[in-house]
Amino acid sequence: MVNIIVQKYGGTSLSNEEKILNVANKIKGSLSIVDKLIVVVSAMGNSTDNLVKLGSEFLDDQSDLENLRDFDQLLSTGEIVSASLMSLALRKIGVKSTSLSGSKAGINTNSLHGSARISSINTELIFEQFESKDVIIVAGFQGVSESGETTTLGRGGSDTSAVALASAMNAERCEIYTDVDGIFSADPRIVPNSKLIEYISYEEMLEMASLGAKMHPRSIEIAAINEVAMTIKHSERNTKGTILRKEGEKNMEIRNAVTGIPTSKGVSKITLNNIKDKPGIASSIFEPLSSIGINVDVIVQTASSEGTTNLSFTLDDKDLKSCLKELIKSNVTNEDNIQTQSSLGKVSIVGTGIQNQPGYASRMFKALSDKNINIEMITTSEIRITCIIKESDLEKAAKSLHKEFID
Amino acid sequence: MVNIIVQKYGGTSLSNEEKILNVANKIKGSLSIVDKLIVVVSAMGNSTDNLVKLGSEFLDDQSDLENLRDFDQLLSTGEIVSASLMSLALRKIGVKSTSLSGSKAGINTNSLHGSARISSINTELIFEQFESKDVIIVAGFQGVSESGETTTLGRGGSDTSAVALASAMNAERCEIYTDVDGIFSADPRIVPNSKLIEYISYEEMLEMASLGAKMHPRSIEIAAINEVAMTIKHSERNTKGTILRKEGEKNMEIRNAVTGIPTSKGVSKITLNNIKDKPGIASSIFEPLSSIGINVDVIVQTASSEGTTNLSFTLDDKDLKSCLKELIKSNVTNEDNIQTQSSLGKVSIVGTGIQNQPGYASRMFKALSDKNINIEMITTSEIRITCIIKESDLEKAAKSLHKEFID
Numbered sequence: 001m002v003n004i005i006v007q008k009y010g011g012t013s014l015s016n017e018e019k020i021l022n023v024a025n026k027i028k029g030s031l032s033i034v035d036k037l038i039v040v041v042s043a044m045g046n047s048t049d050n051l052v053k054l055g056s057e058f059l060d061d062q063s064d065l066e067n068l069r070d071f072d073q074l075l076s077t078g079e080i081v082s083a084s085l086m087s088l089a090l091r092k093i094g095v096k097s098t099s100l101s102g103s104k105a106g107i108n109t110n111s112l113h114g115s116a117r118i119s120s121i122n123t124e125l126i127f128e129q130f131e132s133k134d135v136i137i138v139a140g141f142q143g144v145s146e147s148g149e150t151t152t153l154g155r156g157g158s159d160t161s162a163v164a165l166a167s168a169m170n171a172e173r174c175e176i177y178t179d180v181d182g183i184f185s186a187d188p189r190i191v192p193n194s195k196l197i198e199y200i201s202y203e204e205m206l207e208m209a210s211l212g213a214k215m216h217p218r219s220i221e222i223a224a225i226n227e228v229a230m231t232i233k234h235s236e237r238n239t240k241g242t243i244l245r246k247e248g249e250k251n252m253e254i255r256n257a258v259t260g261i262p263t264s265k266g267v268s269k270i271t272l273n274n275i276k277d278k279p280g281i282a283s284s285i286f287e288p289l290s291s292i293g294i295n296v297d298v299i300v301q302t303a304s305s306e307g308t309t310n311l312s313f314t315l316d317d318k319d320l321k322s323c324l325k326e327l328i329k330s331n332v333t334n335e336d337n338i339q340t341q342s343s344l345g346k347v348s349i350v351g352t353g354i355q356n357q358p359g360y361a362s363r364m365f366k367a368l369s370d371k372n373i374n375i376e377m378i379t380t381s382e383i384r385i386t387c388i389i390k391e392s393d394l395e396k397a398a399k400s401l402h403k404e405f406i407d
Numbered sequence: 408m409v410n411i412i413v414q415k416y417g418g419t420s421l422s423n424e425e426k427i428l429n430v431a432n433k434i435k436g437s438l439s440i441v442d443k444l445i446v447v448v449s450a451m452g453n454s455t456d457n458l459v460k461l462g463s464e465f466l467d468d469q470s471d472l473e474n475l476r477d478f479d480q481l482l483s484t485g486e487i488v489s490a491s492l493m494s495l496a497l498r499k500i501g502v503k504s505t506s507l508s509g510s511k512a513g514i515n516t517n518s519l520h521g522s523a524r525i526s527s528i529n530t531e532l533i534f535e536q537f538e539s540k541d542v543i544i545v546a547g548f549q550g551v552s553e554s555g556e557t558t559t560l561g562r563g564g565s566d567t568s569a570v571a572l573a574s575a576m577n578a579e580r581c582e583i584y585t586d587v588d589g590i591f592s593a594d595p596r597i598v599p600n601s602k603l604i605e606y607i608s609y610e611e612m613l614e615m616a617s618l619g620a621k622m623h624p625r626s627i628e629i630a631a632i633n634e635v636a637m638t639i640k641h642s643e644r645n646t647k648g649t650i651l652r653k654e655g656e657k658n659m660e661i662r663n664a665v666t667g668i669p670t671s672k673g674v675s676k677i678t679l680n681n682i683k684d685k686p687g688i689a690s691s692i693f694e695p696l697s698s699i700g701i702n703v704d705v706i707v708q709t710a711s712s713e714g715t716t717n718l719s720f721t722l723d724d725k726d727l728k729s730c731l732k733e734l735i736k737s738n739v740t741n742e743d744n745i746q747t748q749s750s751l752g753k754v755s756i757v758g759t760g761i762q763n764q765p766g767y768a769s770r771m772f773k774a775l776s777d778k779n780i781n782i783e784m785i786t787t788s789e790i791r792i793t794c795i796i797k798e799s800d801l802e803k804a805a806k807s808l809h810k811e812f813i814d
Contacts (some may be wrong), residue, residue: 017461017464017465020465021465051488054424054488054492055491055492055495057424057492057496058424058427058428058492058495058496058498058499059495059499060495060498060499064498066494066498066505067495067498069505070491070494070495070498070505070506071491071495073487073490073491073506073508074487074488074491074492074495077484077487077488080480080481080484081458081461081481081484083480084462084477084478084480084481085461085462085464085465085481087473087477088462088465088466088467088474088477088478088481089464089465091465091467091471091473091474091477092465092466092467098473098476098477099477099480101480104555148511
């Protein structure tokens with residue numbers, strides 16, 4: 001059987017001609033330990049940001065599907081540029097390669113432009129190419145909808161392209177090359193004495209990713225469901241990186257109560273007061289939002305009184321405007337009943353140890369209150385406790401929690 | 408019946424957000440005089456040059472089809488970017504528009520990457536879009552090969568995209584918007600008192616275009632064969648421009664013996680000495696060159712003596728290296744028998760009057776010799792006489808010929 005590895009390189013690793021050639025040589029080196037390689041590339045440096053900036057000049061109504069379609073077509077060019085260049089670079093150093101857009105690589109998605117989801121991968125297209133090529137470069141971050149339109153998977157979507165390809169092609173593993181050494185117990189810019197995590201379970205990584213670590217959450221979901229072996233490594237430094245594996249496997253070697261303290265900034269909160277408390281009210285609020293691609297994060301509903309209830313939820317600062325517009329349009333409540341708060345942050349403790357032992361929540365709340373940090377919202381999962389606090393308190397909070405649970 | 412006009416905007420007219428919005432408003436204005444518009448766009452400003460520069464860093468063997476394929480995929484992104492942006496800009500000002508890559512617009516080509524030729528246009532794809540849209544933006548310069556690969560039509564190929572679409576869609580006319588006022592009797596940078604030509608025949612324009620005027624020659628060929636009504640205008644100044652029409656129609660209004668004095672720089676000459684003079688020798692030389700996309704221009708063969716002959720031809724300076732490589736590979740003659748000369752220029756007189764009246768050639772040669780300009784090669788067509796001279800003599804030659812035939 002053919003051994004396949006999927007590698008993914010981020011934009012920082014491809015920001016100029018020299019770096020592209022370095023990566024090409026790295027890829028060539030990998031061919032000594034594996035038969036065939038699929039390499040997923042992001043757009044060069046900050047070229048996606050530049051395209052977003054250009055397009056935003058003309059992007060009027062973000063809920064207009066035609067706009068989102070043209071915008072996706074625009075953004076997808078960044079990855080096609082780097083894929084074409086990488087394939088040229090590889091052939092220059094004697095590697096049999098070719099480059100494919102997401103569409104030509106058989107990555108089928110739904111038609112939710114801007115944050116499309118991969119529905120299936122037509123693996124025949126890449127297997128055909130493998131008959132005469134050793135390395136297939138795939139433009140990350142994109143796919144093709146049923147109606148043949150170019151779609152993009154949302155920011156960080158190249159991770160998802162890579163893991164989905166690794167799963168569909170039965171690759172040995174998926175290696176994510178990035179500009180950091182791996183996953184840390186907290187954001188090193190916020191908590192200087194944070195540590196590199198050697199092994200992490202999919203579940204923990206999922207909580208870390210969705211809470212601020214630099215991986216696309218959906219890529220971890222797909223890895224977890226399909227048990228794709230993954231490593232996250234620095235693209236230039238030859239360090240060990242972080243290995244993702246099933247919880248059981250991980251616990252054989254290491255067991256931490258709390259694995260990491262992820263943080264994230266740029267959170268907004270919307271509160272809807274006095275809404276009718278009837279079945280289906282939540283879906284009537286959130287379905288229209290999801291249909292235009294707004295990700296709602298933490299949701300809290302207070303107890304009902306006299307047939308009405310209050311509902312709070314958080315979302316990205318950047319989505320606040322279009323969310324409010326949609327809420328008013330959908331007529332769930334009138335404008336006076338909507339309160340908003342911006343510049344909030346999230347801080348969490350994540351660890352598989354949390355699910356078995358009580359007392360973590362109270363230790364977390366005490367650590368925050370000791371520092372005079374007010375908690376705006378609380379939400380928990382099996383292996384995570386999250387507090388929404390002021391963005392300006394984020395650093396203080398992360399340091400104090402790192403000291404309490406990890407140091 | 409639906410009235411359709413095709414407009415084409417060059418890169419200089421689209422070099423920043425402000426210019427794109429200006430063009431969008433111009434397009435919106437055009438909708439008051441026509442039902443539907445097809446707008447072909449080039450890449451923004453010099454973005455194609457930037458992509459060429461990036462790709463050339465890694466482009467090793469220009470005769471490798473895989474390289475040319477990746478290179479085409481790279482270059483095609485420039486026009487997709489401007490098409491997407493233009494469509495967004497149009498919808499922002501209330502125009503029903505969409506944008507299509509060459510492939511999605513149904514532009515089918517052969518598979519000669521880098522200088523592909525349009526084989527057919529599947530007009531249904533655009534007609535379908537016209538059911539709900541008024542303006543279809545098409546990424547110029549590109550198409551799709553039978554095997555589904557993205558191809559490019561060669562430098563200036565957006566003109567060809569526009570004229571081919573105008574012909575296939577039975578458009579009323581094709582308007583080429585550019586950064587000059589139209590076609591001049593000579594390059595105004597070389598001959599300051601050159602004049603704007605109001606009407607020009609396809610045949611004359613063809614000779615002008617292939618000899619240095621700023622239009623893609625194949626676009627004129629297609630216009631001539633299909634009698635597409637064309638105008639060439641400045642994209643910002645509201646001037647009349649140059650109208651292309653059939654010779655008969657043009658002559659009704661104006662009859663010049665010599666219409667223009669086109670010039671071009673960057674010409675190389677290759678001479679093959681002592682090659683065997685046998686049937687098929689010319690095709691055995693030129694077929695391999697054309698298969699790798701090298702355009703040979705003027706060809707002169709001297710009389711045969713003792714079974715051998717000498718053959719000279721001109722080509723772009725930029726193709727000289729790959730041409731020599733191919734000639735040596737194809738074994739037509741040995742290296743010692745190949746002579747080359749670079750930094751030559753072409754100057755011509757073009758005009759339908761030339762075919763009916765003798766004496767133009769001798770007047771031309773005398774005007775050049777009066778200025779001490781040595782003629783390296785001569786070639787003529789029905790309506791054109793061309794001399795290959797030193798590049799450094801070009802300005803002197805053009806001015807003297809303009810004075811002799813046009814002033």
